[in-house]
Amino acid sequence: MRPTGADRIATFGTSVFTEMSALAVAHQAINLGQGFPDFAGPDFVKDAAADAIRGDMNQYAPSHGTPRLRNAIAADWARRFGREIDPDREVTVTTGATEALFISMLAFVNPGDEVVFFEPFYDAYVPQVVMAGGIPKVVRLNPPDWSFDPDGLRAVVGPNTRLLLLNTPHNPTGKVFNRLEIEQVAAVCREHDVLVLADEVYDRILFDGHEHIPISTLPDMWERTLTLNSTGKTFSMTGWKVGYMIGPGEMNAAIRTVHQFNVFATATPFQEAMAVALETAGERGYYQELADNYALRRDRLRAVLADAGLPPLNCQGSYFLLSEIDHLGFETDVDFCRSLVMEHGVAAIPPSAFYLDPASAPLQARFCFAKEFSTIDAAAERLIGLHTQHS
Ligand SMILES: Cc1ncc(COP(=O)(O)O)c(C=O)c1O
Numbered sequence: 001m002r003p004t005g006a007d008r009i010a011t012f013g014t015s016v017f018t019e020m021s022a023l024a025v026a027h028q029a030i031n032l033g034q035g036f037p038d039f040a041g042p043d044f045v046k047d048a049a050a051d052a053i054r055g056d057m058n059q060y061a062p063s064h065g066t067p068r069l070r071n072a073i074a075a076d077w078a079r080r081f082g083r084e085i086d087p088d089r090e091v092t093v094t095t096g097a098t099e100a101l102f103i104s105m106l107a108f109v110n111p112g113d114e115v116v117f118f119e120p121f122y123d124a125y126v127p128q129v130v131m132a133g134g135i136p137k138v139v140r141l142n143p144p145d146w147s148f149d150p151d152g153l154r155a156v157v158g159p160n161t162r163l164l165l166l167n168t169p170h171n172p173t174g175k176v177f178n179r180l181e182i183e184q185v186a187a188v189c190r191e192h193d194v195l196v197l198a199d200e201v202y203d204r205i206l207f208d209g210h211e212h213i214p215i216s217t218l219p220d221m222w223e224r225t226l227t228l229n230s231t232g233k234t235f236s237m238t239g240w241k242v243g244y245m246i247g248p249g250e251m252n253a254a255i256r257t258v259h260q261f262n263v264f265a266t267a268t269p270f271q272e273a274m275a276v277a278l279e280t281a282g283e284r285g286y287y288q289e290l291a292d293n294y295a296l297r298r299d300r301l302r303a304v305l306a307d308a309g310l311p312p313l314n315c316q317g318s319y320f321l322l323s324e325i326d327h328l329g330f331e332t333d334v335d336f337c338r339s340l341v342m343e344h345g346v347a348a349i350p351p352s353a354f355y356l357d358p359a360s361a362p363l364q365a366r367f368c369f370a371k372e373f374s375t376i377d378a379a380a381e382r383l384i385g386l387h388t389q390h391s
Contacts, residue, residue, distance in 0.1 A: 115136055166215055
């Protein structure tokens with residue numbers, strides 16, 4: 001019998017996330033693995049969605065997004081970064097950032113084209129590049145500060161590079177790329193005429209005065225960059241899957257061509273609610289509150305992990321902490337995470353899944369702090385004794 005799946009999916013298999021989630025359920029674990037908040041998003045956004053549903057905004061939206069949401073996205077960008085955006089040509093609403101990434105691969109990558117990104121990377125990047133027929137190429141970020149070698153970047157980008165993906169603030173490391181680093185990336189992209197996909201889904205979750213610098217705001221970068229975002233991260237409604245892309249008209253036209261035959265449109269009432277969210281969040285002080293609140297959660301989890309003998313690395317943005325586990329005697333991070341969930345009832349993610357060659361990954365574990373303080377405290381209780389048990 002022929003294999004059931006097409007050749008293009010033959011190498012993907014079941015992800016370690018699926019295994020860890022199943023183990024977490026089986027062992028009634030506290031889930032600090034998967035990256036989503038276990039607390040409710042803001043009432044004013046929920047109310048706006050409920051109003052939209054009751055107000056019968058329940059049919060297909062225009063394919064590239066409702067005018068109200070596109071206007072709100074354009075106004076938000078203009079307020080923050082001082083560039084006037086044309087909401088009709090330069091903004092497209094997508095079904096989460098995941099769809100934004102995927103339609104970009106299909107819209108820009110020809111079979112055999114190379115797509116460059118930093119390693120460790122968000123896990124969807126590789127399968128998406130491969131499904132588009134592209135070839136993933138990575139540049140290593142080096143712990144503990146996750147810096148990269150600019151010559152290493154230059155060595156990887158070349159005539160076959162079509163696209164560079166830059167994720168900042170970065171999942172899973174919590175790194176916020178600084179101006180010098182972003183300039184180095186931009187220079188290489190200009191030099192080799194490479195398009196840029198800027199994954200900025202954690203752009204409002206920043207700590208300790210770190211600044212978010214969109215690569216599209218650097219000289220001569222607007223014309224070659226599509227910036228993608230996820231209102232799910234900013235407004236703690238990951239299940240609504242409302243994302244968006246901002247960039248030059250020609251690049252938007254290309255992704256819209258794919259988007260119309262992929263999902264056609266994103267859920268109408270949730271677009272309406274996210275328009276209300278973006279229109280009013282600033283004056284409500286929501287963004288400051290979001291970052292302040294996440295800083296407290298980060299600090300709480302950091303202390304818990306340190307007490308448990310799992311020293312966390314610095315986190316400048318996003319909602320993830322990476323802990324060192326190389327002193328605990330486990331062969332792989334997957335072994336450690338299995339043991340953590342089965343013996344201690346706490347789920348984490350093994351970051352080797354974020355490397356092209358998992359065996360080359362440093363021994364670490366990823367913990368998500370988008371959690372209630374009570375969840376973090378409950379995890380602390382379960383982690384008591386871990387240190388002495390494994391040292
Ligand atoms: C770096 C990064 N990009 C994209 C996404 C996908 O976002 P969405 O849930 O809007 O599809 C995530 C979600 O975890 C992410 O961490």
